[in-house]
Amino acid sequence: MNAIEINNLTKKYKKSICAVDDFSLAIPSSSIFGIVGPNGAGKSTVMNILAGVINKTEGSFTILGKQIKKGGYEYKREVGFVLDKPHYIEKLSVIDYLNFCAAMYELPAKEIEMRVSELLHFFELDEKKDERIEFCSKGMKKKVSLAAAMIHQPKLLILDEPLEGIDPVAVKQIKDTLRLMAEKGVTVILSSHNLDAVEKFCDEVAIIDKGKLVFQCKTQKIRAKIKNELTKETYESLEEIFIDAVSTKDTKKGSKKLSWL
Ligand SMILES: Nc1ncnc2c1ncn2[C@@H]1O[C@H](COP(=O)(O)OP(=O)(O)OP(=O)(O)O)[C@@H](O)[C@H]1O
Numbered sequence: 001m002n003a004i005e006i007n008n009l010t011k012k013y014k015k016s017i018c019a020v021d022d023f024s025l026a027i028p029s030s031s032i033f034g035i036v037g038p039n040g041a042g043k044s045t046v047m048n049i050l051a052g053v054i055n056k057t058e059g060s061f062t063i064l065g066k067q068i069k070k071g072g073y074e075y076k077r078e079v080g081f082v083l084d085k086p087h088y089i090e091k092l093s094v095i096d097y098l099n100f101c102a103a104m105y106e107l108p109a110k111e112i113e114m115r116v117s118e119l120l121h122f123f124e125l126d127e128k129k130d131e132r133i134e135f136c137s138k139g140m141k142k143k144v145s146l147a148a149a150m151i152h153q154p155k156l157l158i159l160d161e162p163l164e165g166i167d168p169v170a171v172k173q174i175k176d177t178l179r180l181m182a183e184k185g186v187t188v189i190l191s192s193h194n195l196d197a198v199e200k201f202c203d204e205v206a207i208i209d210k211g212k213l214v215f216q217c218k219t220q221k222i223r224a225k226i227k228n229e230l231t232k233e234t235y236e237s238l239e240e241i242f243i244d245a246v247s248t249k250d251t252k253k254g255s256k257k258l259s260w261l
Contacts, residue, residue, distance in 0.1 A: 001065055003029045003156050003187035004050065009059035011045050011211075019045040021211035023059070027189055027204075032182050034198045034219075035191045037208035038240035043191040044084040046208075047160045051081045064156060077105060080149030082159040086141070090134035094125055094144055097133055098151060105152040119147040122177070124170065138165040146174065157181070159190040163197070175201050195222070195241045209237055 004027040011020040020042045027033045035043050048054045050061065052068075061068055064078055089097060098119060102112040120126050123143040128136065133144060142165050149157055157178070163171050178188050179201075192198045199205060199219050207214040214234060217225055226235070 001029055002026045002062075004061065004063055004189065006046070006050075006061045007059055009046065009049065009061060010057045011042075011049060011054070012057045019211050020049070020056075023208070023211060023213055025206055025213060025216060027187065029187050030182055030185045031203040032178060032188045032190070032201060034202035034205040035189065035208060036193070036195050036198060036205055036241055037191075037214075038193055038238065041193075041208045042211040043193075043208060044160050045211075047081075047158055047189075047191060048083060050158055051083055052076075053083060053087075077152065078154055079156045079158060080152065080154040081157075082142070082145045082149050082162050084160045086145045088133045088141070088144070091132060093130045093132055094136065094140075095120065095129040097144065098147055101148040102151045107152065115151055119151060122173070123147050139167060139170075142166055143170070155186055157186060157188045157190075159188065161192060162190050163192075193241055207238065207241070209234070214238065 004025070006023060006025045009020055009023045010018065012018050023042070023046065025035075035046065037043050045054070049056050050063065055070060089100065092100065095116060098116045099112060102115060107115070120129050123146065125140065125143060125147070128140060131140075133141065136144065142162070146159070146162060149159065163174065166174065182188055182203075190198065190202075195205070195207075199222060202219050204216065204218050205222055206216040215225060215229070226238075230238070
């Protein structure tokens with residue numbers, strides 16, 4: 001079974017901005033799947049629709065085999081989200097927020113205590129557990145978001161730029177943990193605007209540009225696909241996401257200069 005199936009999804013903002021354009025995608029279960037595209041490609045819009053934060057304009061999608069209708073978010077117990085604009089309760093401390101999230105899933109009190117304590121330790125938030133979220137750093141907020149997404153042991157994690165702003169040691173630990181979760185049957189979907197940062201970590205990647213799916217493939221095949229199958233126009237449009245793989249002097253954007261330098 002696919003963890004997610006998206007069929008002909010379209011999202012228009014203000015009736016004219018087409019952020020997601022007839023987008024279809026099937027995401028296999030028990031794997032780590034990357035949605036990669038340049039700034040403004042439509043990644044957050046897709047994830048916000050899956051999370052039920054915004055409504056689609058057209059199309060349909062299933063999550064864990066269930067067709068999702070407007071307002072029908074009973075599946076949320078089985079899914080954990082990290083979104084680009086997290087809905088923190090900023091006045092709460094880190095520990096109170098995690099306790100609150102765990103309580104929403106009606107976990108037993110002992111279980112809540114154990115999981116919150118382990119997550120605080122894992123994300124090195126112990127010392128900041130009593131800090132109000134509004135005063136946490138960007139990286140700490142991202143860690144709180146990740147901890148909250150994992151607390152109820154979901155079967156599916158939908159993570160919008162989850163590693164952005166987190167230091168490299170923690171990134172390594174988070175990646176190892178997500179890999180372990182995938183081995184135990186969890187599906188992890190994450191977005192990034194940097195192919196190099198996620199390609200080795202993901203099993204499969206979908207490239208998205210201007211709201212459309214460019215292609216979807218296993219990560220081992222991605223470089224060959226980029227080299228051999230993209231038109232010059234698509235390649236140039238996507239340079240931002242694989243700039244590390246090409247020499248900047250060979251790119252159309254590498255030749256940009258500020259007039260005063
Ligand atoms: N609330 C909104 N109202 C109007 N336009 C929006 C809104 N949210 C997003 N957009 C537009 O939709 C398009 C897709 O944006 P989105 O945030 O989904 O892209 P993204 O791939 O996540 O980008 P980034 O990597 O920069 O976060 C962009 O053109 C953006 O300006």
